[in-house]
Amino acid sequence: MDFIIQNILNALQWGSFYALIALGYTLVYGVLRLINFAHGDIFMVGAYISFFVAGFLIGPLAGLSPLMAFLITVPLTMFLTSLVGVTLERIAYRPLRRKGAHRLYVVITALMCGLILEYSNLAVLGASRLKFPELIEKQIWNIGGITLTNLKVMVIVAAILVFLFLQWVVTRTRVGMAMRAISYDKFAIPLMGIPVDQIIVVTFVLGSGFAGLAGLLFAMSYPVLEPFMGMLIGWKAFIAAVVGGIGDIKGAFVGGFLLGFIEVGVVSVFPSTYRDLFAFTILLLILWMKPTGLFGMPQSTKI
Amino acid sequence: MKRSIKNLLLVSLALLLAVPAFAADTIKIGFNIPLTGDIPEVGEGSKNAAEMYLADINGAGGLEVGGKKYMLEFIYMDNEAKADSAVNAALKLIEQEEVVAIIGPNSSKQAVPGGGTANENRVPMISPWSTNPNTTLDRPWVFRAAFLDPFQGPVIADFAAKKFGAKTAAVLFDVANDYSVGLAEVFKAAWEAKGLGPVVAYESNGTKDQDFSAQLTTIIAAKPDFIFVPENYNQVALIIPQARDLGYKGPFMGSDSWGTPDLVKLCGEQCNGQYFSTHYAAAGAKGATKVFIDRYMAKYGEEPADYAALTWDSIGLMVEGIKNAGMVDKNPRKMRQAIRDGLAAIKSFDGVTGSSKFNEQGDPIKCAVVVKISDEGTFVFEESVCP
Numbered sequence: 001m002d003f004i005i006q007n008i009l010n011a012l013q014w015g016s017f018y019a020l021i022a023l024g025y026t027l028v029y030g031v032l033r034l035i036n037f038a039h040g041d042i043f044m045v046g047a048y049i050s051f052f053v054a055g056f057l058i059g060p061l062a063g064l065s066p067l068m069a070f071l072i073t074v075p076l077t078m079f080l081t082s083l084v085g086v087t088l089e090r091i092a093y094r095p096l097r098r099k100g101a102h103r104l105y106v107v108i109t110a111l112m113c114g115l116i117l118e119y120s121n122l123a124v125l126g127a128s129r130l131k132f133p134e135l136i137e138k139q140i141w142n143i144g145g146i147t148l149t150n151l152k153v154m155v156i157v158a159a160i161l162v163f164l165f166l167q168w169v170v171t172r173t174r175v176g177m178a179m180r181a182i183s184y185d186k187f188a189i190p191l192m193g194i195p196v197d198q199i200i201v202v203t204f205v206l207g208s209g210f211a212g213l214a215g216l217l218f219a220m221s222y223p224v225l226e227p228f229m230g231m232l233i234g235w236k237a238f239i240a241a242v243v244g245g246i247g248d249i250k251g252a253f254v255g256g257f258l259l260g261f262i263e264v265g266v267v268s269v270f271p272s273t274y275r276d277l278f279a280f281t282i283l284l285l286i287l288w289m290k291p292t293g294l295f296g297m298p299q300s301t302k303i
Numbered sequence: 304m305k306r307s308i309k310n311l312l313l314v315s316l317a318l319l320l321a322v323p324a325f326a327a328d329t330i331k332i333g334f335n336i337p338l339t340g341d342i343p344e345v346g347e348g349s350k351n352a353a354e355m356y357l358a359d360i361n362g363a364g365g366l367e368v369g370g371k372k373y374m375l376e377f378i379y380m381d382n383e384a385k386a387d388s389a390v391n392a393a394l395k396l397i398e399q400e401e402v403v404a405i406i407g408p409n410s411s412k413q414a415v416p417g418g419g420t421a422n423e424n425r426v427p428m429i430s431p432w433s434t435n436p437n438t439t440l441d442r443p444w445v446f447r448a449a450f451l452d453p454f455q456g457p458v459i460a461d462f463a464a465k466k467f468g469a470k471t472a473a474v475l476f477d478v479a480n481d482y483s484v485g486l487a488e489v490f491k492a493a494w495e496a497k498g499l500g501p502v503v504a505y506e507s508n509g510t511k512d513q514d515f516s517a518q519l520t521t522i523i524a525a526k527p528d529f530i531f532v533p534e535n536y537n538q539v540a541l542i543i544p545q546a547r548d549l550g551y552k553g554p555f556m557g558s559d560s561w562g563t564p565d566l567v568k569l570c571g572e573q574c575n576g577q578y579f580s581t582h583y584a585a586a587g588a589k590g591a592t593k594v595f596i597d598r599y600m601a602k603y604g605e606e607p608a609d610y611a612a613l614t615w616d617s618i619g620l621m622v623e624g625i626k627n628a629g630m631v632d633k634n635p636r637k638m639r640q641a642i643r644d645g646l647a648a649i650k651s652f653d654g655v656t657g658s659s660k661f662n663e664q665g666d667p668i669k670c671a672v673v674v675k676i677s678d679e680g681t682f683v684f685e686e687s688v689c690p
Contacts, residue, residue, distance in 0.1 A: 271478070
């Protein structure tokens with residue numbers, strides 16, 4: 001029993017990262033119909049930004065206590081990472097959109113942007129891995145044979161809060177209404193006086209900002225950073241978003257946790273070689289039964 | 304202005320054409336090393352050692368073969384710590400650069416396929432760091448400077464039984480890494496042969512994995528006396544803290560892939576107090592080993608890790624092989640054959656990682672050491688085990 005509960009906690013933590021990244025994919029897709037393949041790498045950039053921000057804050061120049069540094073690192077990382085996302089939109093996606101390029105070209109551009117981020121990181125910082133400093137003092141709680149760390153709880157709570165926040169933004173605010181409107185008809189919407197470009201920027205700010213948060217939390221949980229850390233987890237989170245129904249906030253959230261649960265569940269029973277085989281077979285079966293994903297709608301009114 | 308550019312172009316063109324003219328008096332050796340990828344420290348350490356050796360030889364006017372001095376030329380090719388890239392790097396060195404011999408790849412994951420390429424193309428190769436038997440098995444063109452896993456596995460099992468008084472063991476290994484899989488199997492057999500108790504958990508992970516909580520939960524539930532982790536240092540730095548987070552309090556035991564200063568940098572205090580087997584211990588070295596370590600420290604500001612020392616010894620072996628060849632042929636094919644025969648003729652070798660004798664497979668028989676990661680994060684000699 002302990003074994004099962006412990007693995008459920010493991011899966012919740014691992015799934016939280018998939019969910020956080022999948023939310024960013026789904027948000028951008030929902031508004032723009034663009035699969036932002038650079039999203040996993042924005043997550044990686046977020047982890048590196050948090051490394052430098054935190055390193056500076058606890059370093060001799062600023063000299064803050066680790067906890068204080070953490071409290072400042074969270075908003076600063078989210079802000080700086082969202083700038084990266086907005087920059088990408090500005091220099092890569094918007095020009096193509098202006099010229100009315102087919103969506104396929106924008107997707108390929110996104111893929112290239114991701115590779116550029118990876119390899120420019122490799123070129124600038126080198127291949128050596130970086131060690132993320134310990135920001136919050138780790139506490140290990142042992143409750144009847146089940147161990148839990150404060151970090152694990154924080155990651156899970158953060159994923160849930162981000163989901164609730166995005167759900168609220170999309171369904172309850174005027175910006176969210178505008179997002180849904182653009183998703184519905186991006187040609188008629190400018191005629192209604194909705195500033196399309198600004199809304200798209202807001203979308204990228206939200207998506208990239210939370211990728212930055214995910215990067216920070218990931219770096220705290222798995223404190224070894226490398227330039228390609230975002231690639232695989234980004235692809236898997238994208239698949240999670242598709243299985244949940246891409247374009248749907250709830251779908252990304254559920255899809256992320258579903259993938260986390262399947263992966264941890266398979267590894268805890270079978271040898272790890274079967275993990276991706278089983279995980280993607282199950283996901284394939286889900287898509288086979290429901291091609292639009294768990295929460296996706298067949299028509300074009302997504303998000 | 305225009306004229307000067309034209310002149311410059313002409314001069315540089317002339318220089319380009321002149322290079323092959325010099326090349327006749329040089330011996331080209333290729334290095335197939337991981338400068339990027341999962342274990343960049345290994346590639347860098349190897350390159351540092353090689354540069355130092357190169358400066359020694361060429362600074363003295365070159366390597367004397369058959370009464371004439373030849374300059375050495377080293378070509379470093381990045382294999383990204385990937386198996387397929389190691390094959391490509393080897394082919395590039397052989398076909399484009401036309402090297403007469405290859406040093407590397409280091410890790411067995413690349414050395415097993417890379418050795419196959421070298422053997423098929425009839426190019427002598429020395430792997431400095433690979434411990435998997437398959438690297439040199441039935442490959443007359445492939446040699447190595449390190450001991451083998453069938454020797455390392457029992458060393459680890461014996462040490463853990465003695466030091467921890469362990470009855471049960473658990474293993475966590477990287478299923479996509481030849482080195483890790485091979486050593487895990489050898490260790491499991493060695494542990495079970497001791498008859499103290501079973502291997503209670505035998506779990507695996509992928510090379511790019513960052514989360515090991517599911518495997519570790521299974522391992523910890525089996526209550527082993529110690530966990531053996533034959534993985535690369537970057538993964539060890541994630542595994543040990545995660546095991547502690549999941550409530551594991553017992554010891555870990557590692558293998559020679561741990562022996563990187565980066566392990567301590569990435570892992571922090573959580574890795575202190577653990578043991579691993581390796582090729583040599585820098586602390587307390589004497590004689591030629593100490594001279595090497597001091598020179599390396601003075602030049603690069605850090606202790607040479609085992610792969611740097613083994614690369615140094617591999618170059619030493621290669622030089623010995625070239626000297627045994629006794630001549631330098633302009634035809635790379637003939638030169639390769641001569642170097643291979645020269646290498647095969649080496650019966651024993653005294654290097655900075657100890658002295659070794661060579662068996663008919665081209666494998667050295669040499670001692671292993673077990674080191675402890677001290678509380679200051681340095682590698683301290685614990686004991687030496689000889690075959």
